[in-house]
Amino acid sequence: MNILVCISKVPDTTSKIAFSDNNTKFDTNGVQFIVNPYDEWYALVRALEIKEAQGGKVTVINVGLADNDPTIRKALAIGADDAVRVNVDPQDALSTAKQIAAHAKEGGYDMILCGKETIDYNGSQLGGMIAALMDQPYISYASKLDMNGNTATIERDIQGGKEVIEVATPFVLSAAKGMAEARIPNMRGIMAARTKPLNVIEPIEASNATEIVSFELPPAKGDCKYIDAENPGELLELLRSEAKVL
Amino acid sequence: MSTIVYVNTNKGNVNKASLEAVSYAAQMGGEVIAVQFGDADSSELGNYGADKVVKVALNEFQPDQISKTLQKAADENGADTFVLSHDFSGKAIAPILSAQADAGLVSGAVALPSGDGTIKKAVFSGKAFAHMKINTPKRVISVLPNSIEKKEVGKSAAESSMDAVAASASLTVKEQKMESTDLPLTEGEKVVSAGRGLKGPENWGMIEELAKELGAATACSRPVSDMDWRPHHEHVGQTGVAIRPNLYIAVGISGAIQHLAGVNQSKVIVVINNDPEAPFFKSADYGIVGDAFEVVPKLLEKAKEMSFND
Numbered sequence: 248m249n250i251l252v253c254i255s256k257v258p259d260t261t262s263k264i265a266f267s268d269n270n271t272k273f274d275t276n277g278v279q280f281i282v283n284p285y286d287e288w289y290a291l292v293r294a295l296e297i298k299e300a301q302g303g304k305v306t307v308i309n310v311g312l313a314d315n316d317p318t319i320r321k322a323l324a325i326g327a328d329d330a331v332r333v334n335v336d337p338q339d340a341l342s343t344a345k346q347i348a349a350h351a352k353e354g355g356y357d358m359i360l361c362g363k364e365t366i367d368y369n370g371s372q373l374g375g376m377i378a379a380l381m382d383q384p385y386i387s388y389a390s391k392l393d394m395n396g397n398t399a400t401i402e403r404d405i406q407g408g409k410e411v412i413e414v415a416t417p418f419v420l421s422a423a424k425g426m427a428e429a430r431i432p433n434m435r436g437i438m439a440a441r442t443k444p445l446n447v448i449e450p451i452e453a454s455n456a457t458e459i460v461s462f463e464l465p466p467a468k469g470d471c472k473y474i475d476a477e478n479p480g481e482l483l484e485l486l487r488s489e490a491k492v493l
Numbered sequence: 494m495s496t497i498v499y500v501n502t503n504k505g506n507v508n509k510a511s512l513e514a515v516s517y518a519a520q521m522g523g524e525v526i527a528v529q530f531g532d533a534d535s536s537e538l539g540n541y542g543a544d545k546v547v548k549v550a551l552n553e554f555q556p557d558q559i560s561k562t563l564q565k566a567a568d569e570n571g572a573d574t575f576v577l578s579h580d581f582s583g584k585a586i587a588p589i590l591s592a593q594a595d596a597g598l599v600s601g602a603v604a605l606p607s608g609d610g611t612i613k614k615a616v617f618s619g620k621a622f623a624h625m626k627i628n629t630p631k632r633v634i635s636v637l638p639n640s641i642e643k644k645e646v647g648k649s650a651a652e653s654s655m656d657a658v659a660a661s662a663s664l665t666v667k668e669q670k671m672e673s674t675d676l677p678l679t680e681g682e683k684v685v686s687a688g689r690g691l692k693g694p695e696n697w698g699m700i701e702e703l704a705k706e707l708g709a710a711t712a713c714s715r716p717v718s719d720m721d722w723r724p725h726h727e728h729v730g731q732t733g734v735a736i737r738p739n740l741y742i743a744v745g746i747s748g749a750i751q752h753l754a755g756v757n758q759s760k761v762i763v764v765i766n767n768d769p770e771a772p773f774f775k776s777a778d779y780g781i782v783g784d785a786f787e788v789v790p791k792l793l794e795k796a797k798e799m800s801f802n803d
């Protein structure tokens with residue numbers, strides 16, 4: 248199996264979120280960047296498990312500038328064989344998907360895996376867009392993936408439950424909880440990652456279908472109103488008369 | 494302007510989130526064409542603003558086929574905008590539609606487009622909002638469930654039907670495991686959630702009863718689903734589902750940042766915890782410092798007295 252895993256660089260979950268330039272830019276001061284957790288824990292690790300079981304190759308792809316290289320090396324340290332970076336600053340999901348699809352069409356991959364969403368823009372967009380651009384089936388929110396020859400058995404979340412489906416390669420999938428357990432890179436992996444190929448390719452022409460005009464922080468939470476534990480019934484009165492949610 | 498709305502159905506009913514999508518489209522203005530997949534009573538669609546209802550007899554969830562059928566409906570009606578719910582169905586279909594129509598997609602919109610055309614959505618797992626602009630002539634908007642008010646307008650929509658377009662990228666559905674609950678968590682306006690503070694699965698009876706009494710869905714923290722005290726679909730947070738109910742009651746949950754990522758957009762948060770230092774109180778609107786095993790039964794008694802459920 249030749250597997251392509253899309254990885255995004257995102258701020259660590261615990262980062263303080265702030266904006267600069269009149270709320271038009273994300274302030275990266277003091278922010279630590281990581282591989283998007285769902286791309287790493289679920290998509291990449293499951294891809295590696297499949298490769299380990301049946302042979303093949305795992306390539307990671309990232310759309311971004313050279314400052315993404317340390318994040319890409321982290322994915323190589325976890326076990327990906329090589330990496331591709333499309334050298335353009337990603338501003339929008341559709342144009343990013345076009346960059347990845349342009350590479351994937353040449354690459355002959357059996358499957359393309361992404362995480363269920365990124366923890367920065369929470370779009371849940373990339374996988375479905377790549378699938379449509381390649382005219383391949385898309386399986387979103389997959390929580391299990393098992394291969395039998397070229398046929399995949401996949402469990403996916405649908406509205407109101409789960410469903411088991413079968414599909415032949417090639418396909419595109421977004422990975423959610425249940426796919427795999429996170430792996431921590433070991434020293435050997437980190438050393439090996441330094442010399443694994445990281446191929447930088449130039450972008451195709453693709454304009455941004457959307458743009459972020461500005462950011463906004465939610466209003467600061469008011470103080471918590473405490474209710475006496477001896478008389479919790481008062482809570483329900485307040486939820487009805489004051490908060491008007493009951 | 495015409496808008497195509499994707500409407501999905503479950504067990505013979507139109508999903509509530511689809512009604513929100515219809516109302517969103519109606520509030521944007523212009524003609525609203527609701528394309529309904531699966532058999533269900535569609536009378537509510539007109540009530541929330543659909544001018545036309547087009548029924549498609551396709552019961553399997555085939556994203557490529559659904560997307561191509563929506564495209565065809567758009568072509569036939571000269572529509573340039575697609576609206577969907579940002580639920581599991583919409584998350585599968587919206588990106589496919591976007592790429593097939595070469596239309597910019599804003600996913601998880603929490604408000605109608607504002608005067609300058611920008612659309613507000615939550616980013617950084619609920620820690621901020623972005624105002625997004627779509628640059629393409631066609632656009633796709635998916636609406637975060639329970640984030641806009643649906644408005645009854647009392648229209649009655651003209652009904653017709655169309656065949657699903659054949660698609661190349663199809664899947665073979667082998668098995669469905671539908672949840673037995675009547676109220677899916679992502680659609681619940683009220684949610685009662687509990688964490689490791691409840692000590693064991695045998696103590697969830699009072700949580701379920703309170704939820705039932707309040708007409709709420711039930712949820713849990715990650716360790717609780719990891720230990721199989723509760724089913725996995727109840728797990729909320731960064732790794733589980735993100736929800737946005739009007740009321741979120743957290744019992745015996747500490748309020749870790751990864752948990753908050755899934756619930757911090759709830760309109761009103763109530764925290765019940767015996768530790769006054771629990772971080773969750775910082776994000777709460779109402780708090781009770783006390784033992785869940787004493788507080789919850791008293792709440793339940795009071796809830797029965799006030800009878801919210803009828």
Ligand SMILES: Cc1cc2nc3c(=O)[nH]c(=O)nc-3n(C[C@H](O)[C@H](O)[C@H](O)COP(=O)(O)OP(=O)(O)OC[C@H]3O[C@@H](n4cnc5c(N)ncnc54)[C@H](O)[C@@H]3O)c2cc1C
Nearest residue numbers: 688689690714715730731732745746747749751767768785
């Ligand atoms: C990468 C990553 C992803 C994660 N994703 C998620 C996620 O999606 N969702 C999630 O929930 N967590 C997630 N976590 C875990 C998260 O960090 C917390 O560990 C978890 O939320 C804690 O669950 P809890 O609050 O139920 O348990 P605890 O932290 O053990 O808290 C139990 C609480 O119950 C209170 N308590 C105890 N006894 C009583 C009593 N008798 N009455 C009232 N209160 C009582 C205690 O004071 C305490 O505050 C993630 C962690 C990581 C590292």
